[in-house]
Amino acid sequence: MNVRAAIAHGPGQPLSIETVALEGPGPGEVLIEVKATSLCHSDLHVLDGLVPWEFPALLGHEAAGVVVECGPGVTRLAPGDHVVPFLIPHCGECLYCASPRTNLCAEAFARLRPRPGRFSLDGRAVTQLWGLGTFAEYTVLPADSLARVRPDAPFDPICYVGCGATTGLGAVLFAAKVEPGASVAVFGLGGVGLNVIQGARLAGAGTIIGIDTNPAREALARRLGATEFIDPSTVERLAAH
Numbered sequence: 001m002n003v004r005a006a007i008a009h010g011p012g013q014p015l016s017i018e019t020v021a022l023e024g025p026g027p028g029e030v031l032i033e034v035k036a037t038s039l040c041h042s043d044l045h046v047l048d049g050l051v052p053w054e055f056p057a058l059l060g061h062e063a064a065g066v067v068v069e070c071g072p073g074v075t076r077l078a079p080g081d082h083v084v085p086f087l088i089p090h091c092g093e094c095l096y097c098a099s100p101r102t103n104l105c106a107e108a109f110a111r112l113r114p115r116p117g118r119f120s121l122d123g124r125a126v127t128q129l130w131g132l133g134t135f136a137e138y139t140v141l142p143a144d145s146l147a148r149v150r151p152d153a154p155f156d157p158i159c160y161v162g163c164g165a166t167t168g169l170g171a172v173l174f175a176a177k178v179e180p181g182a183s184v185a186v187f188g189l190g191g192v193g194l195n196v197i198q199g200a201r202l203a204g205a206g207t208i209i210g211i212d213t214n215p216a217r218e219a220l221a222r223r224l225g226a227t228e229f230i231d232p233s234t235v236e237r238l239a240a241h
């Protein structure tokens with residue numbers, strides 16, 4: 001099928017809307033209609049040339065969509081399911097997937113390298129960033145990188161769950177292991193920082209201080225759980241501790 005996609009042709013070049021050919025899903029893959037997708041700074045790292053990659057490429061990894069067709073062997077998902085992709089797959093077959101450390105799945109590292117995907121542009125292969133690629137009307141993704149979500153969840157906010165939200169929540173719950181009643185300071189209230197605030201609230205933190213030089217972040221930070229907000233550019237003199 002032909003679909004419209006925002007294609008990256010090389011570092012430093014703007015994304016360009018093109019009509020690309022998309023093959024149907026192969027074994028273990030799923031065709032998805034992309035309903036919402038967001039721009040992560042990791043996409044920008046590739047677009048800025050800071051992370052090496054092969055072009056032309058389909059970037060994008062934060063998304064939400066609906067399953068249209070399942071390839072051979074896919075039994076866990078069915079057409080009509082609402083899904084979000086996530087960056088670290090769970091292949092279910094490697095040593096790590098058989099252990100509690102599924103975050104080290106061997107496939108996750110394999111997909112960090114460019115390899116042929118399902119898209120092509122004028123007969124030329126288009127790589128899919130880290131085995132995903134969501135800046136398109138439809139995409140084909142590995143089933144082991146998809147999570148089924150509630151069908152009543154709105155696509156726009158949940159497209160963010162697979163990367164930015166989990167990065168922030170994971171930092172609080174699994175890396176810092178914030179305990180109930182703890183005081184938490186969050187430096188930088190972008191997509192990840194705001195989710196650190198949400199994570200701190202979920203962990204039962206007492207004082208949650210959001211720190212950002214953008215005053216427009218205060219209202220959102222407080223809505224997500226910040227109890228204090230500091231704009232360092234307005235602090236005249238910092239007290240020594």
Ligand SMILES: [Zn+2]
Pocket residue numbers: 040041042043061062163164
């Ligand atoms: Zn991301």
Ligand SMILES: [Zn+2]
Pocket residue numbers: 089090091092093094095096097104105106107
């Ligand atoms: Zn695995």
